[in-house]
Amino acid sequence: MRKLKLIIIVFLFSGQLTGQSQSDLPKPFNNFEHHIGMVANGTGDMGMIYQLSYRLFYKNTGVNFTVYPFFSDYLNEYNLGLTFMYRFFQKEKIELLIIQNNYYFESDDFPTEYFYPSGYFNNGLGIEADFIIKHDFNIDLMLGGSFYKNFESIVPFFGLGFHYKL
Amino acid sequence: MIMLLILLSTSILGQEKKNDEKIGQQKHSVGVAAGFTTGFGLSYRYLPKKLGIQATFLILPNNYYSSFGATVLFKVIQRKNSWFYLYQSNLYSTYRTSGFNCGCPYYEWFNGLGFGTEILLGKHFGLNFMGGVGFYENFDKFTLTGETGLYFKF
Numbered sequence: 001m002r003k004l005k006l007i008i009i010v011f012l013f014s015g016q017l018t019g020q021s022q023s024d025l026p027k028p029f030n031n032f033e034h035h036i037g038m039v040a041n042g043t044g045d046m047g048m049i050y051q052l053s054y055r056l057f058y059k060n061t062g063v064n065f066t067v068y069p070f071f072s073d074y075l076n077e078y079n080l081g082l083t084f085m086y087r088f089f090q091k092e093k094i095e096l097l098i099i100q101n102n103y104y105f106e107s108d109d110f111p112t113e114y115f116y117p118s119g120y121f122n123n124g125l126g127i128e129a130d131f132i133i134k135h136d137f138n139i140d141l142m143l144g145g146s147f148y149k150n151f152e153s154i155v156p157f158f159g160l161g162f163h164y165k166l
Numbered sequence: 167m168i169m170l171l172i173l174l175s176t177s178i179l180g181q182e183k184k185n186d187e188k189i190g191q192q193k194h195s196v197g198v199a200a201g202f203t204t205g206f207g208l209s210y211r212y213l214p215k216k217l218g219i220q221a222t223f224l225i226l227p228n229n230y231y232s233s234f235g236a237t238v239l240f241k242v243i244q245r246k247n248s249w250f251y252l253y254q255s256n257l258y259s260t261y262r263t264s265g266f267n268c269g270c271p272y273y274e275w276f277n278g279l280g281f282g283t284e285i286l287l288g289k290h291f292g293l294n295f296m297g298g299v300g301f302y303e304n305f306d307k308f309t310l311t312g313e314t315g316l317y318f319k320f
Contacts, residue, residue: 036281037297038295038297038310038312050310050312051310052297052298052299052310068309068310069299069308069309069310070307070308070309070310071307071308071309072306072307072308072309073306073307133285134247134248134285134286135245135246135247135248136245136247136248136283137248137283137285162295164248164250164281164283164295166243166250
């Protein structure tokens with residue numbers, strides 16, 4: 001009986017140690033999340049702009065890179081975006097984030113007297129709700145206010161996107 | 167007797183697990199698709215392992231419009247309820263022009279490259295979202311592309 005007790009104690013202790021050593025192991029990439037998807041943004045009189053999107057999160061802080069290219073014989077334009085995000089609420093089906101977005105637009109179509117050299121910035125602040133549809137797939141709604149065309153005016157912005165968690 | 171029961175239960179559990187793993191990994195899919203570079207209409211997919219193909223076509227009467235799409239799919243991530251893939255799409259479409267060119271058949275090529283995900287709805291249905299970049303109208307235009315599709319998997 002004593003032997004049995006000793007075996008059980010040793011077994012439990014060794015199990016605890018193994019668990020401890022596993023949790024203490026460095027996990028350099030475990031806190032990172034990668035998301036890839038598409039976003040449609042609407043700001044001011046620009047209409048909807050569609051963008052490819054990549055998101056990198058470290059715990060609750062993230063950055064979102066977006067790009068929209070359009071190159072043709074009659075028009076060349078592109079849009080680059082960098083958004084900083086902070087996730088302040090997280091449940092199984094929904095996440096809420098504060099977002100600060102920065103977009104740069106450049107187009108052949110802009111009259112150069114208004115847009116020197118030929119592009120402008122939009123800088124916004126808003127809130128985003130991510131609806132988790134199926135574990136790794138979420139649909140995102142964005143809403144906020146934005147400084148429009150190099151701080152010329154303030155306009156509301158909205159966005160809709162989908163992302164897949166890699 | 168006890169050993170037999172244990173062995174039997176283990177094999178049943180193993181079988182269930184095997185069936186669960188196969189959900190969403192069926193080789194064949196048929197459905198409808200709509201996309202700028204993959205095509206519109208009826209669609210068939212064959213994905214035996216990581217590499218697969220998608221064929222999509224639509225033929226409207228009187229040669230008004232028809233399109234034939236061939237897409238190569240490459241599975242990158244397989245999960246229980248979804249999978250993630252890369253694609254390269256090629257679409258040939260032809261239609262009759264209107265206006266002063268009335269009646270002349272016209273054709274265009276569309277080629278795309280991007281990523282996609284299939285979200286499984288139940289055991290046999292998959293909803294697809296795809297995005298990327300593409301050449302439009304015989305390489306005249308380069309911009310974003312988006313595609314979608316709903317498939318029955320078997």
